[in-house]
Amino acid sequence: MALSSLVSSGVLLRGLCRLTLPRLSAVAPSRVPFCASTAARAQKEWIEVTYQKADGTSYTVQGKEGDNLLDVAINNDLDLDGFGACEGTLACSTCHLVFKKEDFDNIEEMCTDEELDMLDLAYGLTDESRLGCQVCLNKKLNGITVKVPEGVADARTA
Numbered sequence: 001m002a003l004s005s006l007v008s009s010g011v012l013l014r015g016l017c018r019l020t021l022p023r024l025s026a027v028a029p030s031r032v033p034f035c036a037s038t039a040a041r042a043q044k045e046w047i048e049v050t051y052q053k054a055d056g057t058s059y060t061v062q063g064k065e066g067d068n069l070l071d072v073a074i075n076n077d078l079d080l081d082g083f084g085a086c087e088g089t090l091a092c093s094t095c096h097l098v099f100k101k102e103d104f105d106n107i108e109e110m111c112t113d114e115e116l117d118m119l120d121l122a123y124g125l126t127d128e129s130r131l132g133c134q135v136c137l138n139k140k141l142n143g144i145t146v147k148v149p150e151g152v153a154d155a156r157t158a
Contacts, residue, residue, distance in 0.1 A: 047137040051078060051097075054150035065139065069132035069146065070095045080148055088133035090114045093122035095132035098147040104128040106140035123151030 044065040049072055051059045059079075063072030070084045073095075086092040096119065099107070107130065111119075115134050119125055132146075 045139065045142075047139070047142045049137070049141070050143075050145040051080065051148055052145055053080070053148050058145075063137050065137050067137050069097060069135045069137070071133075072137065073132065083148070084133065090118055090131070090133070093118045093131060096122040096124070096149055097130055097132045097135070098124065098126050098149060099128045099130065099144070101128055103141060103144045103146075104130070106138070107135050108138055108140075109134060109136060122149070124149035 046062045047065055047067075048060060048062050049069065051061070051073060053059075059076070061072060061076035061078065063069075063075065067075070068088065070088050073080055073083055082094045085094040088095070111130065111134070115131050118131060119129055122129060
């Protein structure tokens with residue numbers, strides 16, 4: 001039988017599309033699908049971070065090791081006006097934070113060209129400035145205090 005006749009009759013298509021899925025009732029109730037990322041996250045340590053606003057207000061919160069500082073602020077529902085407007089896509093500088101020199105040196109992630117471009121637009125830029133969405137918590141950062149600059153520059157509206 002020619003290939004064209006198989007295709008037109010649907011035999012070939014049925015053969016390629018046949019898929020056998022396990023029935024849910026066949027899976028033992030005690031066997032729950034394992035998600036490695038969920039388990040790994042559950043085992044990670046809590047890291048304490050203090051966000052200090054320009055007006056002197058401080059928020060001390062916790063995040064899991066590996067979380068970025070933008071997510072920590074969002075997950076803890078911090079009152080930081082305009083913070084993280086682009087949701088961590090490197091399209092603004094609203095999550096700009098200033099670190100102490102010794103804490104800045106403990107940041108594991110290197111600053112990328114894209115982050116530097118956004119930092120150029122930030123208010124109160126210093127040599128120890130980083131975007132919170134690009135800094136992930138590690139054990140060396142436990143107990144840090146980061147300063148949240150007073151002004152917010154959103155590059156998306158420039």
